[in-house]
């Protein structure tokens with residue numbers, strides 16, 4: 052397993068991973084499979100271009116046998132680093148892939164002088180919350196309503212980079 056930054060050539064595989072992710076964990080993200088499919092591949096390639104070219108963000112991918120098996124987006128939020136789009140494909144879960152991605156995020160953050168990693172996770176996503184706690188994240192106490200799944204709340208978690 053190797054962790055690296057995404058390349059523009061990863062576009063087709065990233066699109067496959069995104070559709071898989073939205074089907075596998077429909078409540079975990081601020082997007083839905085229907086919306087992603089309606090926007091289409093062209094719009095997603097535009098997003099990928101942003102991830103690989105914009106200086107304030109990058110997308111780390113986990114690669115096994117040249118297949119992308121997970122990703123984590125990191126964004127400069129001016130003062131802290133925001134983590135988004137955490138996903139690991141089911142076949143390699145429970146093997147520490149998330150740790151590899153978070154370690155890469157922490158290095159990226161420290162290199163830029165930002166000492167804090169912050170994320171939001173759906174309150175009922177217990178497996179993800181446990182995985183983040185195992186990596187040293189703790190709840191800040193802040194909770195926000197999910198933008199369109201209104202009964203659901205998102206929990207904010209933080210850890211030092």
Ligand SMILES: CC(C)(COP(=O)(O)OP(=O)(O)OC[C@H]1O[C@@H](n2cnc3c(N)ncnc32)[C@H](O)[C@@H]1OP(=O)(O)O)[C@@H](O)C(=O)NCCC(=O)NCCS
Nearest residue numbers: 076079137138139144145146147148149171172178179182
């Ligand atoms: C949450 C997620 C990113 C964790 O990634 P991961 O690389 O599997 O993380 P870990 O290796 O630390 O495993 C986390 C836990 O998954 C569970 N797990 C183990 N094997 C598993 C498997 N085959 N399938 C599902 N879960 C498994 C275990 O409870 C494990 O905890 P443990 O090590 O204490 O036993 C991944 O499960 C995932 O992508 N889930 C769906 C999307 C999601 O919820 N993303 C978070 C958005 S905020």
